[in-house]
Amino acid sequence: MAELLPILVACEYSDTVASAFRAFGFDAYSCDLRPTEGDPRWHIQDDVRKHLQAGRWQAMVAHPYCTFNTLAGIRWMYHPDDTALPQPDRRRHPNYPNRMRDFLEGALLFSDLMAAPVEFIAAENSKPHGLAMSVLGRPTQTVQPYDFGSPFTKGATLWLKNLPALVASHTKAQVIEQHGKIEARCHLMPPGPDREKERSRFDPAIAAAMAQQWGGHILETKAAGRTQVTVPADLFAAA
Numbered sequence: 001m002a003e004l005l006p007i008l009v010a011c012e013y014s015d016t017v018a019s020a021f022r023a024f025g026f027d028a029y030s031c032d033l034r035p036t037e038g039d040p041r042w043h044i045q046d047d048v049r050k051h052l053q054a055g056r057w058q059a060m061v062a063h064p065y066c067t068f069n070t071l072a073g074i075r076w077m078y079h080p081d082d083t084a085l086p087q088p089d090r091r092r093h094p095n096y097p098n099r100m101r102d103f104l105e106g107a108l109l110f111s112d113l114m115a116a117p118v119e120f121i122a123a124e125n126s127k128p129h130g131l132a133m134s135v136l137g138r139p140t141q142t143v144q145p146y147d148f149g150s151p152f153t154k155g156a157t158l159w160l161k162n163l164p165a166l167v168a169s170h171t172k173a174q175v176i177e178q179h180g181k182i183e184a185r186c187h188l189m190p191p192g193p194d195r196e197k198e199r200s201r202f203d204p205a206i207a208a209a210m211a212q213q214w215g216g217h218i219l220e221t222k223a224a225g226r227t228q229v230t231v232p233a234d235l236f237a238a239a
Contacts, residue, residue, distance in 0.1 A: 004222060005058035010048040010113055013203070017061050018042060020207035024215045049109070052116040059120035059218055060184075061210060062113040063202065066125035068103035069110075069136070076131040077103070089133070107135045114159060120218055121161040122210070124202070128157060141165045143206060146172055150205035151179035162221075163214050166206075 006027040009018040013030070015038025021028035022042070029042050031051055036043035050060075067073060077099050079091035093099060114136075120197055128136060140160040145152040147168035158166070167171055175182055 004218070005056065008051070008057045008060045008118070010050075010060055010062035011064050013037060013043075014063075014201055015039070015042070016202045016204055017063075017210060020204065020211040021061075021215060023208075024211045026211070026215060036046055049112055052112075052118070054117035057116075057118045058222075059214070060113070060116060060122070060124045061214075062110075062121070063108045064113055064123060064125065065106055068099060068106050069128045069132040070126040074131070077131070077138040091180075099234045103132070107132070110136050114161065120163050120214070120221075122163055122214070123159040124156050124159060125159075127155050143168070143209075145203035145205050146175045146182050148203075148205035148209045149175060149178075150203050151175050151182050152185045152203060153182060154185065154203060156202070156206055164217055166209050166223065169209065224237075 004026070006029055007018075009020050009021070009028060011032055012018060013032040013034040013036055015030055015036050018028040019038055019042075029044060030036055031044040031046065032047040032179045032197040033045065033047065035045055056238070066124070068077075076093050076096045078087075080092055082090040102142050110123060110125075114121060125132075125136075125139075127142065133139070137159065139157045142155045142157045144155055147166075147170060149170045172182065
């Protein structure tokens with residue numbers, strides 16, 4: 001795998017996705033404004049847009065800040081008395097007058113990441129509202145942790161460039177049979193200073209599926225164009 005460039009996991013402090021790719025043999029670095037919870041040798045603490053030079057990364061998985069993109073938060077965008085009005089006629093929410101500005105700033109980051117000079121790109125957000133999709137484009141798919149064996153719900157909506165849609169490894173019934181139930185972990189979190197940070201954590205089961213399925217796709221794609229690149233025989237043996 002020496003001929004391959006490193007993989008970047010943008011806007012990640014937890015090291016969840018980066019460490020999953022490293023477990024499959026890739027050189028994977030995370031980048032975030034916050035310090036990492038993982039090994040700092042594999043983390044860049046900075047604005048990720050300063051590190052998107054052409055030819056630097058083979059692939060990128062990005063988790064741009066999505067508070068202002070999500071369907072759950074659209075009610076805070078507009079004045080509660082204006083819900084029946086056409087969107088252009090609605091006033092800003094009195095408690096959050098800058099939310100549209102914040103949304104557009106976040107959308108710009110999302111667009112910058114998707115336009116980065118990287119061959120394989122995935123961007124992940126929670127379920128977007130219609131305004132967000134009009135700016136970000138329609139996503140490729142939405143997956144749940146239980147699609148990959150984890151007994152939780154927390155939809156991960158994906159926009160993909162040169163990467164295939166993830167294929168589920170489990171059915172909902174199989175996960176319930178194994179674990180007894182599937183929990184909405186995010187909705188059950190109590191209020192507190194770390195609630196937003198904890199709610200944003202990515203599920204390790206989806207991260208492992210990304211590393212296995214997308215890592216295999218990247219290796220196969222590069223092998224088809226470069227005969228000297230070989231696919232490790234045990235890549236798909238691990239789960």
